[in-house]
Amino acid sequence: MKTGEVFWSQFEVEKARSCLKNSEGYVLAILTLNTNADPSAEEHAEAQQENYRVRWIADPLKRLLPHWQRSEVNGRWYWTEQAADRQTLAKSRPWTCPRLAEQPKRRPTRLNFVIKPRPEDYDGEGLEDIWSYLSSSR
16 A cells, blocks of 8 residues: 555455455555665665554444445445447557546446555554454464
């Protein structure tokens, strides 16, 4: 995550719901850039690993619900096929989406929820912290 946005797929949300229904834990792991890392140390593999940190959100369905209630969650739709033909793309600026006269009528194949977690949304940080959220049977 570089922009502060988490892309939580519709399929992962369904997985979280299934875990909740079956009384299983679900933890959202988020890898972020460590802003305190020393950029001059990037040439060493160990130092590179320290440039990132893992943060945790336990029970994200409940924990991130206030973002939904405050209308802070966006949705990004995705389609598996390209709707524009080659000639339409050739008339567009390079590597930009062409403007279509009307929106695609085909149902999207997937959706990602886009959320910007706040510091208080996180339950923990670091790999050692995750063990408290996992059951002993795993």
